[in-house]
Amino acid sequence: MPLKFKQTIFFIFFPLVLLSQVEEINPPDHIKTINFKGDTPETQLPILKLGEYVVLEFDVLNGDEDDFYYKVEHFNADWTPSVLIKSEYMDGFDNQRIRNYENSFNTYQIYSHYKLTIPNTQTRRLKVSGNYMLSIFDNDDVLVFSRKFMIYEDTSNVGVIVKRSRDIGVIQEKQRIEIVIDSNTMQFNNPVQNVKTVIVQNNNLKTAISNIKPQYTIGNQLIYKYDTETSFWGGNEFLYFENKDVRAANTGIQSIDLKDLYHNYLYANLERANKPYTYNPDINGNYVILNLDAENPDIEADYVWMHFSLLPTESLKNKDIHIYGNFNNYAIDESTKMIFDESRNVYTNDMLLKQGFYNYKYIVVNSNKSIDEGFISGNFYQTENNYKVIVYYRDLGARYDKIIGLGEGSSINISN
Template sequence: MRFFLFLLLSGIITGGFAQPDYIRTVQCYPEGKPFAEPVIELGGATPLLFSFDDLSPDINSYTYKIQHCDPDWNSSNLSPFTYLNGFFSNPLEDYNSSFNTVVAYTHFTLTLPNENVSMKLSGNYLLQVFNDAQSDTPVISQRFSVVEPKATIQANLTTATIPQYLQTSQQLNFTVNYDNLPVYNPIRDLKVYVTQNQDPHSRRAFTPTFVRDGQLVYGNGQNNIFNGLAPFRNFQCSSLVYYTQYVKDVIRGPQGVYNFILQPASVYTNYVPLPTLHGNYRIEAENTNDPELEADYVTVHFAIYYPEQIPQADVYVYGKFSDWQLLPSQKLQYDFKNKAYVGEAEVKQGNYDYMFAVVPYGTGQPDLITLQGNFYQTQNNYYIRCYLYNFNQNYYELVAYSPVFYNGIGF
């Protein structure tokens, strides 16, 4: 099997911004819940933890800003004084250099809220990080949400009730209870969205099937049916010595960087229950005290057998470690000799879930079935958000948030 090495492109697109390739391993989650969505409660005791690595040889300083957004992540056009306590712009002051790694980096961390800034309103937010040397354009644009529970959600996940989807799909029925809210026109004033496995490409807006007194009922429609998909694939590169499952070989390159050659994959033809991180990843490094500073960056080589090149489409390695983006650096090429898609990605040592995504030209929408499979048994997580428009202050509140786990397993 031949593995091709591809150069990283100069920038990647994240949330509409060009993220330079020296910014890596951006993480954002509630404290103590590294696999959870970046959602915290307004005034709650659990803060949000945000971090990233700077692989630049230069010493960079950064400033962060926080912007309130509507349900579609557009600016709410509110004054920062309306939604923030403290300062709108703050320096990132918590950072440390990597220790005993081949690839040197600086690790930056931030906790929200903190003594300099806190959020006053619920809703969607954008955390933007700016390199002080190039302060016009953010280098990171991280989404997060703040919920103020004022409504409740009751949800039920089953196999699909429409016969043609019975073997491949899952059905999410749910009810939003808003008894104590000032809702005059529920279809106009309330917006509800569902995301599967934290993947923003799966985000779906819902219209209620029934409107009752103090309730919106969403159920038994085709919009409630989601592809079951296949279990996420996984690799571990926490050890530089021992081969873990799915690793075929580990080779140290001429500059000391380790290359992990994965076992070539195939399309799943049957459902196989596998341990899953639901597309997430965790930084781990064997024989270290602080993996965030001591884990090295390695190059992982991927391959998946497929009998022919898929016409009019690109193929990517895809998951949370790519921020659910279709990154040029993780695009695969078709190897006609070995009849396989092959490529590579540079990642920090750890435990990673991923999928192979097929993207038809011009769509920007990943197809996670062609190279994966589609099974109703797959363990998937679903995340329901309910927003209420506040007419007095002209913004959308996040009044209910509910994770739902198929087969009862999730984060």
């Protein structure tokens, strides 16, 4: 092939590679309990103010005390790579080894607990707001896993109100978000083009609604009063269990057993889609690592085989059912799949999890790979959900998308 023709193909396809959206990479089986947070106790989706710390913790269950390295990259609002070079968004260096780790103490399952805090002595400061990806590599420079986080500048006020849907067909099942954005310190230039809004339900980026444009403006206020465009299925309250003491049956646990590790058997769950809504406080899909009679749960909490079970119904036949929650960043894979046990007439799954308090629910994955969160749990407008609204702004001539504000609302006091 002539060199000129090869170069033409390269220049045609090279921009397409650059403009592809980045996705998070899930870890291998021997890496568990990825706890990613900012200054709030919520894990997995840190949204922090410029200058605050972000903390990543994870366990490696092979006992080899492996070396791991981290890299930080900056992205546009749509998660395509930004044009900023590293020195423009970072003061210091990345690609550094994670030096802070400890081995487990007094546990049946041996593991090493790693902890990374940014900023640190090597990565002294992240200088600009926007979308970031934190990637973890092994000693051979192979990507092990990655997680998204955001940094915002508190330069805009973001009001968030949760209301019932105005669509009579789904008024009992959906919640819609109304937003008001204003600022006393900046003027919005061409907001329909330059302002982008993302709405996140229960810290789950996979179901986020993105690129919402202002519906209309009043002075420097941006008003969003859509119906279908900003509506979410209400879902249902998460199920939960607690096993901070593995030697006794705690909340949601029917029985325990000790083999090579402790085994906890949960009570069988029922399909809730056709049952009336019942308020049952949860932590919106999150989890907390806890264990009784220990000073440091990071290294003293043990790993337990959790045995989930779901009673079958006619509507669940031949369905692809999975366990869903923030404990694995809402990932869907073979480890979360429920298997039908004909001998016991029940769907089951065995999952190795660290001691603590966990929220979870059962969802159905359709043939087109879309997720139906309400098929088993149901959708109810009364469900208490947390919503975060992230506001991006790129001014005329700017080279990256700033995050200029963060708003938060709850459907606990949902109105018409």
